[in-house]
Amino acid sequence: MNGNPSSRDSNAIDPGWIDDFLFTGKPVDVCLRLPDPVDRGTLHRLVTEAQTRLAAAGLRAGGAVALRLPPSLAYVVNLLATWRSGAQAILLDHRLTDHEADRALRRLTPQVVVAPVRAGNAALRVFVDVTEGVAPYADRPATSDHAVIQLSSGSTGPSKVIGRTAADLVAEVRRYTQLDGVALPGERLILLPSMVHVLGLVGGLLYGLHAGVELVPPERLSGAAVLDAIGAADSPATVLGVPFHIGLLAATQLDRPLPMFARMVTGGELVSAATVRSFTERFGVPLGNMYGMTEVGVIGTDLYGRHRPAITPAPGIEVREVAGELWVSCPTSPYLGSTDPSRWSAGWLHTRDAGTVDPDSGLVTIRGRLDSQVSVGGMKVDLTEVENTVAELPGVAAAVVVWDDGITAYVQPVGTLTEETLDQQVAERLAGYKRPRTLRLLDQLPRTTTGKLVRSVDMLRTAGTS
Known part of the structure; x- marks a missing residue:
């Protein structure tokens, strides 16, 4: 497959970066523990076998593979x-509905789709035992030379499909190696975030493979299983997760000393001061803070928890404050297709996060979101995407979706639409973490004098109880 130049499409990715950057080290070195150890030699063999299956399904260098798999070996x-084949990886969250996944596949037209044909008991499992199926999809090359394509939470607009090159991924992994407090070679990383998303993908999988840090997903997504994973060996262990995972640990009885527990590092939404204080007092280790975006990866960190909610920009990253919004240096647009200039322009990514940059220390303080994106159990959800999906359902005249201690949808129905029918329709179109927790049917949604839908939570609450 790699020996015939005519078989390579113009967007082929140099496969050498995988061997040179991720497959260094001794073949006997353990890189994953699931809980059985997987050494580098075994991983290399499995990857080579998978390359053969992908090629048999029609993958060529310069093509693309859509991965719709749960976290698994x-x-x-x-x-x-996929990367060793010189191809592009399109990462689809396995929790997407068939409706959402099919829409993404039609848009991105990979040559091959990899999806489960059988999965073991996945309930609360962090890594699942999966038998995958490899199937051809479209005989087209990749539309760009990006190594990875990821969909942000609102994937319906032109600025929601994000591409990153191999060089960009390598640069980010190297930024991790320069961070003070990151897990070091010979240590362990207790991996909780999904590897479909940037924190688990780069900060977990790619960094661990490059740096020689053993990746240890706990057997189950529970506080007890996380503590068991920490205590399973004497080498220092760092827990990587999101604020949702802090709650798992907080609800678990600590019944033994864990001297190997080095720290926990979280990305995602802001963590309250009370949560930080409770965690550090209970476990006696730092709760580090990490700030990043799918578009550029890690932006800044405070891995010792000294400056929370402020962070120090990562090496090679410049952050500026413009009218209360944080902008991040990004030489080229990360978005496929036409780019919304309100998201990226002239080498700057507009984060839509509120924040400040201290002119003396350079510390960046994040104040929260400026737009409609919220976090549900550590997963980013764009309320605009949810609202558009609900508004397009049969029997819906108009809809407003807001965050009110959870995703809440106010819906103006047509005819005899019931909440039960509406809930069934939403479940067919949106992944579980995106679905409104509360559905309220109103005869008339409140509007301004100019006819615009009102989005004030207080006014919507009032309309829903009148």
Whole structure:
């Protein structure tokens, strides 16, 4: 497949970066523990076998593979096999509905789709035992030379499909190696975030493979299982997760000393001062803070928790404050297709996060979101996407979706639409973490004098109880 130049499309990705950057080290070195150890030699063999299956399904260098797999050894193997084949990886969250996944596939037209044909008991499992199926999809090359394509939470608009090159991923991993407090070679990383998303993908999988840090997903997504994973060996362990995972640990009885517990590092939404204080007092280790975006990866960190909610920009990253919004240096647009200038322009990514930059220390303080994106259990959800989906359902005249201690949808129905029918329709179109927790049917949604839908939570509450 790699020996015939005519078989390579113009967007082929140099596969050498995988061997040179991720497959260094001794073949006997353990890189994953699931809980059985997977050494580098075994991983390399599995990746080579997967390359053969992908090629048999029609993958060519310069093509693309859509991975719709849960966190699993199969996901890791097929992701690396895609890159070693000189192809692009399109990462689809396995929790997407068929409706959402089909829409993404039609838009991105990969040559091959990899999806489960059988999965073991996945309830609360962090890594799942998966038997994958490899199937041809479209005989077209990739539309760009990006190594990875990820969909942000609102994937319906032109600025929601994000591409990153191999060089960009390598640069980000190298930024991790320069961070004070990051897990070091020979240590362990207790991996909780999904590897479909940037924190688990780069900060977990790619950094661990490059730096020689053993990746240890706990057997189950529970506080007890996380503590068991920490205490399973004497080497220092760092827990990587999101604020949702702090709650798992907080609800678990600490019944033994864990001297190997080095720290926990979280990305995602802001963590309250009370939560930080409770965690550090209970476990006696730092709760580090990490700030990043799918578009550029890690932006800044405070891995010792000294400056929370402020962070120090990562090496090679410049952050500025413009009219209360944080902008991040980004030489080229990360978005496929036409780019919304309110998101990226002239080498700057507009984060839509409120924040400040201290002119003396350079510390960046994040104040929260400026737009409609919220976090549900550590997963980013764009309320605009949810609202558009609900508004397009049969029997819906108009809809407003807001955050009111959870995703809440106010819906103006047509005819005899019931909440039960509406809930069923939403479940067919949106992943579980995106669905409104509360549905309220109103005869008339409140509007301004100019006819615009009102989005004030207080006014909507009042209308819903009148």
